[in-house]
Amino acid sequence: MDLVLILTLQGVVAIATILLFSIGLAIIFGMMRVINLAHGEFMMIGAYGAVKSHEAGLNLWVAMLVVAPLVAALFGLVVERVLIRHLYGRLIDTLLATWGLSLFTVGVVTMIFGNTTSGVPTPLGTLRIGDYGLGQYNLVIVGVTLLVLALVALVLKRTSAGVLARATMQNPEMIAALGYNPRRIYAATFAIGSGLAGLAGGLLAPLTGVIPAMGVAFVAKAFITVISGGAAVILGTGTAAAIYGVISQSVTYVSTSVIGEASLFLAAIILLRLLPNGFAGRFFKGGV
């Protein structure tokens, strides 16, 4: 019984983690059709923001939940103005350019902070269920992920800014004709997506350790989750994250975590073959 409970919880944590580090990418790809392979580096920037501000004496929670997303959003804003705005509508080129950005950022951060692991202590203790234990911090991640999802859904569905953003992605000319500036909306959307990546980086920093190349571990998984999700930011990505989380977690339980990760990629290959338009193309047409 305890085992079932702990495995379920671990599954939920795995799904939430995947969702958390994919949602920023989902917004940037789903809404702007920009493939951001530097997504992992936005996370890394956020994580460094959290670690360095914590070292400077800031409260850990403020560092993770406020500083990390802000730093990454600022970075995203600069990147959008300098690089991404030249590339709208050129899907493959966004991918190549952000790949360059990823290498560039890793290099620069390595030059500044060195190629060493910095870390923050994992806050909170361990939750005991019978003979098993689970870090309470993992539950915080689940909570924050749910909060972020709800917030994103609310903004996109209910606020005029969200509707405007979605409209811009569908028809920028019409939005321009109505007197809004699509460039500004693109920039804001990209910054928000980057900020969410930074938040993920900050929150995962205590669990993964912070090194310049930490993004590599996430970018492929996030990319795959978002692409299999399709155009629906929340429903599609959520479904994909749930499936991949459950599969990789159960395979990890019966074998090793390396095989578990490989099984995630294998599941992705099969899923993409079966649903060539992602979940959104099949089940959630027009959803968010």
Added chain:
Amino acid sequence: MPQTFAPRHAGTLATSVLILGAAVVLPQTLGLFTLLQLTVYAVMAILALSLSITWGLGGVLCFGQAAFFGLGGYTYAVAVTNFGESTLPILLAVLVQALVALCLGWFMFMGRLSDLYVGVVTLCTSLILFNFANSTSDPWYRIGSAALNGFNGMPAIRGINIPFLPGALLSPVQSFVLTMLALLAVYLLCKTIAGSSWGRVVAATRQNPLRAELMGYDTARVKLGIFVIGSAVAGFAGCLFVNWNGFVSPDVFGLSMSAQIMIWMIVGGRETFVGPIVGAFALQALVSRLGVGSEINANVVLGGLLMIFVVLVPRGILPTVRDGLLSLGRKWGPGKTREVN
């Protein structure tokens, strides 16, 4: 719109002579260290050409070219350790990769996956191999007498010998000449494919799949064909790489491996076959120079270059320079210049 990949006989001849000349002259003039470096550059140039076939000519966005490169290396390593002779292992490295690509390509192209999804599936394939190869450190994972050794890699792999003479291993200089000749052969293969009537169908499929399909060509089969050829060449490159290195580890499957091939292509010019060769040589020389006692991280330079090229010089160095020269020629040249395409 200049016709890309068309067989410009003069240019092909010049490039071939250049490669051949380098293969003959350089061993006499350069030191062993430089030759060894040039050997691996040439191996990577072959790898760049393999992606040039798949992506440049065929338009198949393959993010996992490293999968075939690495698998080629592992195939060669396992086979040569078992056989103690390199002729059959080289053939295997090529054939196995063609077969793997056939299965994977069948799965992708007959399922009519979009370009982007093909990219993701190939990326996943290389990551699966990376994860798998990393987890084979248990001595249980062995093929014949060859243990895979997980993340430690397989050390002390036999090099290439003269066909069917196991005692006659190639010296480093001979390896250099062999690699250059292989580069020449692959380059000519690319040119031949692009110039053939089937190559034109491939180009047509890349440029406008719908139109090619409406004209009666089976585009899925065309893509499958070019994917298999490109992957087989990547496998060959992997085998040459292991011959140079004497060692193979899971890093050959890594994301950064796939990434740098694309960077070479973009910088050199993805619409040509010479461009990727130039890109591979130039960027590796740059990186190895930066690696020696420099403050600047090589990643910063590579990443910066990639961004600059995608935004400002999207066609790469060679096509841009060539078109620039041609338009200069038209402007300043004597009378009418011949239209080159």
